[in-house]
Amino acid sequence: MADFDKPSSTEExxxxxxxxxxxxxxxxxxxxxxxxxxxxxLMQLHYMKCPKCGMDLQTLSKGSVEIDTCFNCHGVWLDAGELESIIKQGPEGGGKVMGAVLNLFKRK
Known part of the structure; x- marks a missing residue:
């Protein structure tokens, strides 16, 4: 057999x-x-769950801002940029949104 039929070690x-x-x-x-x-x-497991108590979060639209709220522990959660949006609305717009949020959780 010829040597050229056999692969070289560098080729191997x-x-x-x-x-x-x-x-x-x-x-x-x-x-x-x-x-x-x-x-x-993990996202499916934790999506729209309250970080504090684990219950489902509900989305409430107040003005141009959607606020995630927990009716179990009364937590209010804002997504990135939503607080800045409330502040930019000024005292009249932001005050209305924050007033509406606070009214949600007043105890009777």
Missing amino acids: EYFAREDIEKKRKLALQQAEELAAKRREE
Whole structure:
């Protein structure tokens, strides 16, 4: 048999490195997909749940702002930028929104 039919050791090393790199990329891709799936599961588990008591949050529209409220513990939760939006509305608009929010939780 001729020597040229047999792969050289450098050729074998090259293909071994290529195979390892493919497997590494596949493992990274699978890890990313698993992490994304876990994030989605956690979001579904905790989405619109009160951070204080765990009950469902209800969305109330007051002016241009949607406020997440918990009727169990009377918590009021604002999303990013909503507080700034209330402040920008000034005393007349912001006061009305905050007054309406406070009226929701007055005890009778």
